[in-house]
Amino acid sequence: MTSDRPLLLQVSAITKAYPGVIANQDVSFAIRQGEIHALLGENGAGKSTLVKMIYGLVKPDTGQMTWRGAPYAPTAPRMARAAGVAMVFQHFSLFEALNVAENVALGMENPPPMKTLAAKITQVSQAYGLPLDPARMVGDLSAGERQRVEIIRCLLQDPKLLIMDEPTSVLTPQEVDILFKTLRQLAAEGTAILYISHKLEEIRSLCDAATILRRGKVVGSADPKTSTARELAEAMVGATLTPPERAARRDWGGGPAALEVTGLCAASPIPFGTALKDVTFRVQRGEVLGIAGVAGNGQDELLLALSGEVRTAGTMVKSAGVEVGTLGPAERRKIGFVMAPEDRLGHAAAPDMSLVENAFLTGGVRRGLVKNGFIDWPAAGDFADAIIKAYDVRTPGSHVAARALSGGNLQKFVIGRELSQSPDVIVINQPTWGVDAAAAAAIRQAILDRAEAGAAVVVISQDLDELLEIADNFAVLNGGRLTAPRPVQGLTIDQIGLMMGGAHGMEVAHVSA
Amino acid sequence: MFRLEKRPNPSTFWLYATPIVAVILTMIFGGLLFAAMGTNPFTVIRTIFWDPVFGEFAFYLRGQLLVKAGPLILIALGLSLGFRAGIWNIGAEGQYIMGAICGAAVGLAVYPTESRLIFIPMIAAGALGGWAWAMIPAILKTRFNTNEILVSLMLVYVAQTILAKAATGFLKNPEGMGFPGSRNFSSYPAAANPELIAGSGLHWGGVAAIVIGALAYVLLARHIIGFQIKLAGQAPRAARFHGVNPNKLVVLCMGLSGAMAGLAGLFEVTGPAGQISIDFNVGYGFTAIIVAFLGRLNPVGIILAGLIMALTYVGGEMASTNLGLPSAAIQVFQGMLLFFLLGVDVLTNFRLRMTGGK
Numbered sequence: 001m002t003s004d005r006p007l008l009l010q011v012s013a014i015t016k017a018y019p020g021v022i023a024n025q026d027v028s029f030a031i032r033q034g035e036i037h038a039l040l041g042e043n044g045a046g047k048s049t050l051v052k053m054i055y056g057l058v059k060p061d062t063g064q065m066t067w068r069g070a071p072y073a074p075t076a077p078r079m080a081r082a083a084g085v086a087m088v089f090q091h092f093s094l095f096e097a098l099n100v101a102e103n104v105a106l107g108m109e110n111p112p113p114m115k116t117l118a119a120k121i122t123q124v125s126q127a128y129g130l131p132l133d134p135a136r137m138v139g140d141l142s143a144g145e146r147q148r149v150e151i152i153r154c155l156l157q158d159p160k161l162l163i164m165d166e167p168t169s170v171l172t173p174q175e176v177d178i179l180f181k182t183l184r185q186l187a188a189e190g191t192a193i194l195y196i197s198h199k200l201e202e203i204r205s206l207c208d209a210a211t212i213l214r215r216g217k218v219v220g221s222a223d224p225k226t227s228t229a230r231e232l233a234e235a236m237v238g239a240t241l242t243p244p245e246r247a248a249r250r251d252w253g254g255g256p257a258a259l260e261v262t263g264l265c266a267a268s269p270i271p272f273g274t275a276l277k278d279v280t281f282r283v284q285r286g287e288v289l290g291i292a293g294v295a296g297n298g299q300d301e302l303l304l305a306l307s308g309e310v311r312t313a314g315t316m317v318k319s320a321g322v323e324v325g326t327l328g329p330a331e332r333r334k335i336g337f338v339m340a341p342e343d344r345l346g347h348a349a350a351p352d353m354s355l356v357e358n359a360f361l362t363g364g365v366r367r368g369l370v371k372n373g374f375i376d377w378p379a380a381g382d383f384a385d386a387i388i389k390a391y392d393v394r395t396p397g398s399h400v401a402a403r404a405l406s407g408g409n410l411q412k413f414v415i416g417r418e419l420s421q422s423p424d425v426i427v428i429n430q431p432t433w434g435v436d437a438a439a440a441a442a443i444r445q446a447i448l449d450r451a452e453a454g455a456a457v458v459v460i461s462q463d464l465d466e467l468l469e470i471a472d473n474f475a476v477l478n479g480g481r482l483t484a485p486r487p488v489q490g491l492t493i494d495q496i497g498l499m500m501g502g503a504h505g506m507e508v509a510h511v512s513a
Numbered sequence: 514m515f516r517l518e519k520r521p522n523p524s525t526f527w528l529y530a531t532p533i534v535a536v537i538l539t540m541i542f543g544g545l546l547f548a549a550m551g552t553n554p555f556t557v558i559r560t561i562f563w564d565p566v567f568g569e570f571a572f573y574l575r576g577q578l579l580v581k582a583g584p585l586i587l588i589a590l591g592l593s594l595g596f597r598a599g600i601w602n603i604g605a606e607g608q609y610i611m612g613a614i615c616g617a618a619v620g621l622a623v624y625p626t627e628s629r630l631i632f633i634p635m636i637a638a639g640a641l642g643g644w645a646w647a648m649i650p651a652i653l654k655t656r657f658n659t660n661e662i663l664v665s666l667m668l669v670y671v672a673q674t675i676l677a678k679a680a681t682g683f684l685k686n687p688e689g690m691g692f693p694g695s696r697n698f699s700s701y702p703a704a705a706n707p708e709l710i711a712g713s714g715l716h717w718g719g720v721a722a723i724v725i726g727a728l729a730y731v732l733l734a735r736h737i738i739g740f741q742i743k744l745a746g747q748a749p750r751a752a753r754f755h756g757v758n759p760n761k762l763v764v765l766c767m768g769l770s771g772a773m774a775g776l777a778g779l780f781e782v783t784g785p786a787g788q789i790s791i792d793f794n795v796g797y798g799f800t801a802i803i804v805a806f807l808g809r810l811n812p813v814g815i816i817l818a819g820l821i822m823a824l825t826y827v828g829g830e831m832a833s834t835n836l837g838l839p840s841a842a843i844q845v846f847q848g849m850l851l852f853f854l855l856g857v858d859v860l861t862n863f864r865l866r867m868t869g870g871k
Contacts, residue, residue, distance in 0.1 A: 117558050309753050330756030341754065350748035352523060360740070374735050404521040 001112055002063075007069070008192045009054065009161060014063030023049035026237070029211040031161065032291035036169060036183060036193045038203040038224055040236050041213035047196050050213070051163050051432060052421045054194070055087045073394035078109070084160035088167060096139035103138055104153045124155050128182045128421050136224035143295045144175040162186065163194045168202060171296050173464070173496070180206055184282035195255070201465075209270045212236055233437050251285070259306075260318040266305050274284030274298040274480040281475060281485050283456040285424070287447070289485060291460045292473025294328040298480040299460045300342065302431045306458065307339040308332045315484065333365040336424030340414050342433060342460075346406065348414045351403035354393065358383035358402050359417055366421040380484055391416030392442070408435040415443050419450050426450060427459040444470050464496060517863040527861040532807050532818065535854040537690025542845045542853075552836055560836060561828030561846075574827050576714030580785050581826045583719040584609070584777035588724070588801035588817035590729050591773030593810040595766035599731075599746040604650065605664030605774040607672035608643035612775020613782035614679050615642025619682060620704035621696060627703050635704060636779060642770050643775015645685050646672065651767035655760040661767065673794070680791045695789035698782070708853035718780030720832055723816070725773065730812040742766065776800055800826075803851040822847070 009031045010484060016024045024046045027323055032036045040104055040248045041047045052058040054065070056074030068074055073082040077087075094103050101118045104499045105111035112120070116136040121353060124351060125132040130148045154162055155241045164183075168176045183193055183206065204224045207495055212220050212235050220235055246264055261301055263278040277296050283289045293299055304310040306317065307329050314323035329339070339362075341347045349358045359379040367383055369376050384398040395405055415431060431447060432440035447472055460465050460477075467474060475485040476499040483499050518835035537671040542563070544554030588605045595602045602608075615640030623631055650664035679685075684695040698705040708714050745752040745762050749815065753759065786793055804822045808815030829843035 052791050153846070307754065328756050328758065329754060334758070339754075346749045347754055350744055350751040353744070354748050357744075359742070361744070361751060364737070365756075370737050373737050375734070375740060377739055386622075401522050 007031075007036055008035075009072070010066045011050075012064055013053070013068060014050070014053065014060045014065070016046075016053060016058065016060050024053075024060070024215045027213070027216070027218050029221070029492070030193060031192045032159070033192055034187050034190045035209060036187050036195055036207045038207035038210035039194060039196045039213065040200075040203065040210055041238055042438065044487055045213040045236075046216040046438075047213055049167070051087065051165065051194065051196065054080070054161075055163060057084055066353045068197075081109070081159075081477070084158070085163065086154035086157055086159035086161070088147065088154055089273045090165040090167075092150055094146055094149060095135070095140045099135055099137050100132060100141075100149050101134040103149055103387045104134075104156065107153045108156070121152055121158060124152055128152075128185060128460065129178060147171070147179075154187075156308070159191060160195060161192045163196070165196045166379060167195075168197065168199060171324075173191055175294075176202070184433045184443075189499050199465075200232045203232065204229060211441055231409055236437060238320060248350070255284045256320065257318070257448065258285045258320055259283045259458065261306075262316060263313060264302075264305060266310050266312050267300060268298075268301045268480075269310060270300060270303065272299060273455030275407045277480045279477075279480075282459060283425075283483060285456050286451055287452045287473065288451050288457040288459060288471045290474045290488065291458060291477055291482070292462070292464055292499075293477035295462055297477045299429055299462075302338065302477065302482075303460060305343050306427045307337070307341070326408050330365055333362065333421075334449055338362070338366075338418040338421050338423040338426055340428040340431065342429040344410045344414055345403060346512045349402040349410060352401050354384075355388065355393075355398040355405075355413060356384045356400060358413070359398070361417075363417055363421060366423075384513040386418040387413055387420055390420065391446070392439070406481065408439055411435050412443065415446065419446050422453075423450065424453050424456045426455050427460075428458070430463075431459060431461065432466060433461065440466075516861065516866045518862055518866050520861075523861050524864075527857075528809065529856045531861060532809065532854060533577055534857050535807070535850060536821065538853040538857070539850045543849055545691060546842065546845065546849075547838070548843060550838070552838060552870060556831050557836060557838065560832045561825055561843075563568060565824055565829060570831075572712070574831070576708075576712050577782045577827045578823045579714035579719050580716075582819040582824035582826070583716065583722050584797045584818055585801050585804045585822055585837075587718060587725065587777040587800055588770075588774045588781075588807065589804035589815045589819060590725055591770035592801055593762055593808070593812070593815060594729065594732075594742055595770045595812050596805055597746045598742040598762055598766050599749065600763055600766045601662045602647060602665050602770045602803065603662050603670075604647070604667075604669050604798070605770060605801055606794060606796065607665070607669035608646045608771040608774035609778040609781075609798045610672040610676050610794050611646040612639040612772075613641035613778030613780070613786075614676060614684070614776070614789060614791060615639060616779030617782050617821065618679075620698070620701070622781065622849040624701065624705075631704050632706075632783075635783070637777065639775045639779025640772040641775065643778065644772040646775070647767045647771020648758060651714040651764045654767075661763070662681050663766075667759060667851070669798070675802060676789070677791050680744075680789050680793070684789050686788075693791055698786045699787045700786075701725075704783060706780050714778060716784045718784060719775060721776060721780065721821070725852050726812045726816050733812065738765070755846060761785070774801075800847065803847060803854075823852075825850070 007030055014024055014027045027050060039047050039050065049058060053060050056079050059075060072083065074083065101114055101121055104121060105114065105117055111117060121132065121134040125376045131154060132145060132148045132152060136150065138508045153470055167179060169177060173202060195207055206225045210222045211218060212222060212234065222235065224232065260282045262280050264276055266276045268275050274297055279302065281289060305312055307434060308327050309329060310333065311327040314325040317325040320337060322335065324335065346353050350361065356377065360375060363383050364370050369380050369383065380495055387393065388398060391500050393407050393413045393416065405413065411434065418426065428447065431443050435443065444466065447459065449458060459467065459471060471488050473485040474488045474491060476483045540558055544558055547557040548554045565571065565578060588609060592602055592605055616635045619638040620635045621632060646668060649668060650661040653659040653664055654661045679695045680695065686694060686696045688742050706718065706785050733743065739779035741752065741757045741762065744755055745759065781795060782789055800822060804815060804818045807822065825847055829846065832838045833840050833843060
């Protein structure tokens with residue numbers, strides 16, 4: 001449908017190698033004006049490197065690019081922006097203590113006076129259906145609103161090509177709809193969009209064309225409108241996918257609770273964080289409770305309160321009738337808890353320590369790796385090797401530093417480390433964040449296997465599809481409050497979206513503090 | 514232009530090469546400094562680094578090396594534990610003074626006993642004095658979140674005032690004809706810390722430094738507390754996730770470093786210094802900070818670094834007496850060593866890249 005439009009960007013035979021790995025090999029593809037073009041691929045497939053070269057952050061080793069027919073070789077993002085390329089990164093670069101207009105001005109070469117800029121922001125945000133008040137502090141904005149700041153910063157440059165890296169991972173379904181409307185409007189006006197995502201349904205509904213990368217090479221292109229999500233995923237990983245298997249969902253009536261949280265209130269230790277307010281739920285052995293919510297609504301705080309990093313009154317958190325609210329992380333592990341925080345590098349794992357040391361980090365207690373205060377390093381090494389093997393962690397060995405692993409591989413290591421400790425209670429925040437499709441399926445299967453083996457599982461995730469796939473019961477965190485858990489069966493995406501927006505029964509009159 | 518690029522794995526080569534490169538750079542730029550002051554840089558460098566070990570008076574100066582290195586190593590070992598955990602005890606000088614005062618006070622209180630056993634409670638009192646002095650910044654930090662760098666540093670000056678009071682008041686030698694200073698331990702053998710092998714400079718402080726060095730090595734390599742110390746320094750959030758209580762770690766590390774500084778003070782006052790005097794402290798507590806970093810916060814490295822630093826002390830004194838260099842020039846020279854060490858240290862985690870254009 002867009003094939004008759006003029007070519008905007010042509011990438012020809014680009015190769016980029018880093019020490020020890022070829023990130024892109026002989027990559028060629030083209031984007032036409034006004035086209036929404038998907039870039040699909042697993043983690044480590046080379047998507048980021050490719051867009052960084054287009055945006056001038058990385059220089060290709062060989063190959064060339066043409067921009068509207070002329071040679072194009074940006075050596076800095078400034079040059080890419082001058083040509084008309086804009087990029088919205090997955091991780092926002094915003095200052096929380098500055099307001100929207102100031103943040104936008106910081107990203108511009110020659111910012112106009114603040115008043116003019118604020119008026120322009122209002123005008124652009126209205127024109128593209130992205131409501132945003134230029135005077136608000138970024139620290140007070142939701143993740144979706146922060147993304148709008150980044151998008152408007154790009155739109156003010158009047159780009160010809162807008163690159164979006166995993167833009168929907170932090171949005172509610174309703175916010176995704178708003179974003180897609182904006183993107184379609186932009187495309188209709190002639191702006192090309194390079195859209196990176198691993199959410200195949202989105203790509204199918206939004207994109208006109210797709211280029212699929214695997215291990216640094218282009219393995220094909222597809223028309224996302226006519227391909228099924230399954231076909232796209234299989235092209236991406238080069239294998240046949242199997243959805244996680246589990247026994248039929250049971251009705252979780254009033255059995256004994258392996259984890260019982262009652263009236264949990266806790267101030268947030270994180271700046272600009274969300275305090276937990278009266279969170280109540282119970283999970284039985286074998287049950288998976290899925291907790292959804294847009295980032296920044298108390299997910300991190302809930303994990304900290306369950307892991308023991310934030311301590312509360314003893315009665316607020318109980319395990320099999322025992323009060324554990326006052327216990328620290330090591331003591332909770334002793335009685336059967338395992339936890340996996342969202343932030344892998346720096347929280348779940350120490351970046352500069354080896355995988356052996358990181359295996360010991362949480363595995364020491366339950367694997368009996370400490371004797372009289374002395375660490376059994378050979379046994380810790382065996383534990384690390386076993387995780388690497390069982391969870392297919394791609395690494396030269398267990399001696400490498402955690403920061404040397406790709407995000408997906410480190411996540412496999414962290415999840416594997418926790419699930420290999422025969423736990424009774426599992427708490428995981430964002431189990432498959434940034435993990436490729438094949439590994440995500442493996443992680444979900446491993447979680448379900450632990451549930452089958454009798455563990456009570458709490459999965460906190462922003463990926464709704466994931467929660468609906470593995471959870472028995474479903475609840476939403478919103479402004480630090482948790483909705484009453486409901487069985488997943490019978491829930492529709494629309495109902496969930498409303499729960500996430502705060503329109504669930506008990507919360508109608510709630511004023512956010 | 515050059516650009517720094519983060520290495521995926523810390524470089525083992527630069528981890529060990531950094532101290533050597535730093536020493537060489539210090540020699541070059543120190544040499545320039547000495548040349549600018551009108552002395553022959555080669556003579557100065559030789560006086561500092563060569564003569565104490567192989568020169569004319571080496572028979573005497575070699576012993577001085579161990580005398581100086583002992584307290585430096587002992588204090589630096591303690592400091593390194595805290596530094597690894599990201600706990601910055603800058604006040605070892607004060608803890609050193611308080612250890613000396615407390616230890617000496619116990620010995621002097623029972624003067625003139627002839628039982629050698631008195632040395633044991635003196636050692637305990639020395640360690641305790643340093644420990645207690647370090648507990649002040651530790652408790653203020655854990656209770657009120659004060660900055661341990663500032664508090665521990667300021668307490669050095671309080672300790673110096675107490676030292677002056679001790680030397681002229683409560684520990685003053687009653688038979689000292691009114692001169693400031695305590696009784697001299699060299700004439701109080703039961704409580705003294707003598708040279709163990711004549712001419713070697715080795716006293717009980719040196720023995721303690723080596724024993725504690727070995728213990729620190731085992732603690733860091735094998736013990737869970739060593740793991741928690743390293744973890745807290747490298748990834749504080751991961752440490753809390755592991756189950757480290759940051760406050761307990763502050764109290765532990767400050768306490769250990771204070772106790773070791775106190776021990777060093779006790780061994781010094783009963784040995785080489787001989788008495789509590791107004792100018793008893795000579796900056797070992799501050800120089801030990803350089804020693805800890807020069808030794809890569811590693812016990813074996815610290816023992817080597819302590820010896821090198823002792824060399825600059827002994828050689829520096831030689832240079833100032835023989836060549837007439839001001840002692841400040843020697844201190845600048847020692848400071849340069851830390852400066853270059855920290856500068857070159859960047860290469861352990863980053864590599865230099867040439868970038869085209871601007």
